[in-house]
Amino acid sequence: MKLKEAGYEVVGVSSRSEESIRRFLKYVEGAKGFKNPEALLEEVELIFVTVPDDAIREVVASLPWKKGQKVVHASGALSLDVLEGARKRGAEVGSFHPCQAFATIDQAINNIPGSVFGIEASSEELRTLLERMALDLGGSYVFVPPEGKVFYHASAVFASNYLVALVGVALKLLDFIGIGKEEGTKLLLPLIWGTVNNIQNIGLPTCLTGPIARGDITVIKKHLEALRERDPQVFKLYASLGLQTIPIALGKGTLSEERAKVLKELFEKALNS
Ligand SMILES: NC(=O)c1ccc[n+]([C@@H]2O[C@H](COP(=O)([O-])OP(=O)(O)OC[C@H]3O[C@@H](n4cnc5c(N)ncnc54)[C@H](OP(=O)(O)O)[C@@H]3O)[C@@H](O)[C@H]2O)c1
Secondary structure, eight states, rough: HHHHHHTOOOOOOOOOOOOHHHHHHHSSSEEESSSSSHHHHHHOEEEEOHHHHHHHHOHHTTTTTTTTTTTEESSSSSOGGGGGGHHHHTTTEEEEEESSSOOSHHHHHHSSSOOOOEEEESSHHHHHHHHHHHHHHTTTTOOOOOGGGGHHHHHHHIIHHHHHHHHHHHHHHHHTTTOOOHHHHHHHHHHHHHHHHHHHHHHHTTTTHHHHHHHHHHHHHHHHHHHHHHOOHHHHHHHHHHHHHHHHHHHHSSOHHHHHHHHHHHHHHHHOO
């Protein structure tokens, strides 16, 4: 839909499920639905293969690509080798990964503008086209070398999926004291937004606040004791993230080397217990 709005001709979609085809056509007026992917292939210059990562290689290898066609996947973790089946038949292959979290279709449409796209391509022509698409979608792009993909994607997992997991942990702790999910989310959201704003406006390490930045050893000991009793897994997670937070606090300059050493020992002891 966003590509169509940006002036690209969106010919159609193919899927195993008629329901998915109908849903696509509701969003992209004038496009055609193809039950058979071979028929779609006959009509297009470029295809995005947006099946789950584990299915990309097999789906691509099963199709009769023609020389000069372009096939692009949207995976952040995989490189171009999974498109080998198409490349062998003369297709140009690429990757166009929106570094963005698409939880629902409508939210995905809203989140696309401003996103950064990780791009890889087997030809100059396809690379230029994908760059232009990223810009036309209101975003920007980075080139991710094949050997760097694993860290690029693990980084995205930390910044997005594990952020959700951390909020899940924070809500669990509030639940211990009788604050439910809805109320807890309301309580935490201003803190989360404030933190994200600080990351955007002042960046790391200055945006770090809290007991590690202040070197509040007594408070941290209390947290560790309470968590060890109540939830041993969260206790270990607290200690593990604490270790990652120490260098940021040192970088900010508000945590002394002496207190950092004490905290490091506390966290390591917790992890080894
Ligand atoms: N979701 C995100 O936030 C996000 C962000 C960036 C990049 N990506 C990338 O985008 C791609 C798709 O991700 P997604 O989250 O949209 O995946 P998804 O919702 O799990 O799957 C997309 C569709 O693929 C079809 N499908 C599933 N298994 C298949 C198979 N074995 N053969 C053929 N079709 C199959 C299904 O469509 P039908 O039911 O119609 O058959 C399914 O709705 C992945 O490469 C992912 O890494 C996702």
